[in-house]
Amino acid sequence: xxxxxxxxxxxxxxxxxxxxxxxxxxxxxxxxxxxxxxxxxxxxxxxxxxxxxxxxxxxxxxxxxxxxxxxxxxxxxxxxxxxxxxxxxxxxxxxxxxxxxxxxxxxxxxxxxxxxxxxxxxxxxxxxxxxxxxxxxxxxxxxxxxxxxxxxxxxxxxxxxxxxxxxxxxxxxxxxxxxxxxxxxxxx
Amino acid sequence: xxxxxxxxxxxxxxxxxxxxxxxxxxxxxxxxxxxxxxxxxxxxxxxxxxxxxxxxxxxxxxxxxxxxxxxxxxxxxxxxxxxxxxxxxxxxxxxxxxxxxxxxxxxxxxxxxxxxxxxxxxxxxxxxxxxxxxxxxxxxxxxxxxxxxxxxxxxxxxxxxxxxxxxxxxxxxxxxxxxxxxxxxxxx
DNA sequence: CTACGATCGGAGCGCAGGTTCCGGTTCCAG
DNA sequence: CTGGAACCGGAACCTGCGCTCCGATCGTAG
Numbered sequence: 001x002x003x004x005x006x007x008x009x010x011x012x013x014x015x016x017x018x019x020x021x022x023x024x025x026x027x028x029x030x031x032x033x034x035x036x037x038x039x040x041x042x043x044x045x046x047x048x049x050x051x052x053x054x055x056x057x058x059x060x061x062x063x064x065x066x067x068x069x070x071x072x073x074x075x076x077x078x079x080x081x082x083x084x085x086x087x088x089x090x091x092x093x094x095x096x097x098x099x100x101x102x103x104x105x106x107x108x109x110x111x112x113x114x115x116x117x118x119x120x121x122x123x124x125x126x127x128x129x130x131x132x133x134x135x136x137x138x139x140x141x142x143x144x145x146x147x148x149x150x151x152x153x154x155x156x157x158x159x160x161x162x163x164x165x166x167x168x169x170x171x172x173x174x175x176x177x178x179x180x181x182x183x184x185x186x187x188x
Numbered sequence: 189x190x191x192x193x194x195x196x197x198x199x200x201x202x203x204x205x206x207x208x209x210x211x212x213x214x215x216x217x218x219x220x221x222x223x224x225x226x227x228x229x230x231x232x233x234x235x236x237x238x239x240x241x242x243x244x245x246x247x248x249x250x251x252x253x254x255x256x257x258x259x260x261x262x263x264x265x266x267x268x269x270x271x272x273x274x275x276x277x278x279x280x281x282x283x284x285x286x287x288x289x290x291x292x293x294x295x296x297x298x299x300x301x302x303x304x305x306x307x308x309x310x311x312x313x314x315x316x317x318x319x320x321x322x323x324x325x326x327x328x329x330x331x332x333x334x335x336x337x338x339x340x341x342x343x344x345x346x347x348x349x350x351x352x353x354x355x356x357x358x359x360x361x362x363x364x365x366x367x368x369x370x371x372x373x374x375x376x
Numbered sequence: 377c378t379a380c381g382a383t384c385g386g387a388g389c390g391c392a393g394g395t396t397c398c399g400g401t402t403c404c405a406g
Numbered sequence: 407c408t409g410g411a412a413c414c415g416g417a418a419c420c421t422g423c424g425c426t427c428c429g430a431t432c433g434t435a436g
Contacts, residue, residue: 002403028393039415101344145350153341156289162333175363216423227385
């Protein structure tokens with residue numbers, strides 16, 4: 001790959017990261033190109049489709065969050081850190097929140113990606129959840145789907161409104177615990 | 189008003205209810221018109237704007253849900269019924285979920301409506317929350333904004349995924365309680 | 377029944393955004 | 407240095423959708 005091509009590719013990714021974070025998945029490609037200091041044509045040479053660019057970024061985020069729990073699969077509290085991190089990151093990345101939340105209603109072309117994303121996420125989530133449940137930190141009747149849905153929903157609202165992502169994450173965490181000590185405050 | 193005009197108005201509302209429930213706020217007006225068995229022009233004579241039609245429907249839903257708690261402002265458990273009902277209705281009405289969740293990022297024209305909606309909702313929510321907190325059913329440090337955000341987020345995912353709205357509502361309710369009896373199952 | 381005005385329907389306008397195309401430019405092998 | 411392949415940029419195209427317009431139609435007062 002030519003050096004200018006590589007440079008532009010990185011610029012595009014960086015620009016898209018910012019633009020999608022602020023404007024969500026609905027942000028126009030033109031904005032990405034403009035912010036990258038590049039023409040739309042260049043964007044489309046590197047990513048065949050808007051969706052492809054979006055997926056590259058979302059996947060990167062998810063991988064980063066999942067990888068952050070590497071080696072902690074046995075730690076009961078790692079589950080809560082995972083949830084907190086997810087909500088926190090999504091709070092400043094609208095596109096991530098949207099992709100996490102909407103898994104029922106997406107076009108044919110997005111289905112494969114959603115399935116892959118869900119698998120990556122849920123595989124790790126299942127490990128962490130199992131550890132947390134075994135240790136009694138999380139009630140036994142909660143399923144991975146429950147957690148996935150709750151995280152998705154919380155992510156969507158984490159970036160707006162008067163509550164911080166941390167507060168919201170703490171409250172749903174308590175709901176999952178099956179009850180913290182009475183009177184415990186949500187952190188934040 | 190002429191009788192055919194009234195008939196069409198009702199048909200449009202009914203069609204919009206269904207179309208928006210399935211397709212969310214992004215559903216095109218043409219679909220509404222088609223389902224109502226009417227031309228687009230007719231829709232626009234009754235509702236000056238797509239947004240106006242949408243707001244009519246969302247407001248109706250919110251009013252219905254709020255009114256359902258009339259006279260129960262002192263009942264500590266009414267708060268939970270309110271949350272449950274909200275999430276449950278939004279689970280089969282995408283447009284309601286979208287309007288509830290996205291209160292940061294909306295165009296100029298929607299701002300007044302959002303403000304009004306938030307006020308109606310939060311006024312009643314404040315009453316019910318206060319009663320629940322006074323009786324000790326809900327932890328004292330939770331704010332109306334927390335609850336509003338959590339409801340909004342849960343509503344968004346209530347309609348998709350593997351978890352029922354009731355399960356999700358039960359889990360966040362427990363998070364708000366500050367802990368149910370250990371081992372309690374989320375209903376549903 | 378008739379006439380008039382309210383109402384209807386859907387073709388069409390304007391705009392926004394995803395995608396394509398191609399002439400000009402830039403990098404690198406020879 | 408230089409030829410040509412890869413790359414760049416942005417004008418242009420196409421589709422989808424909110425909304426408007428106006429001739430045709432329908433309900434109702436008289």
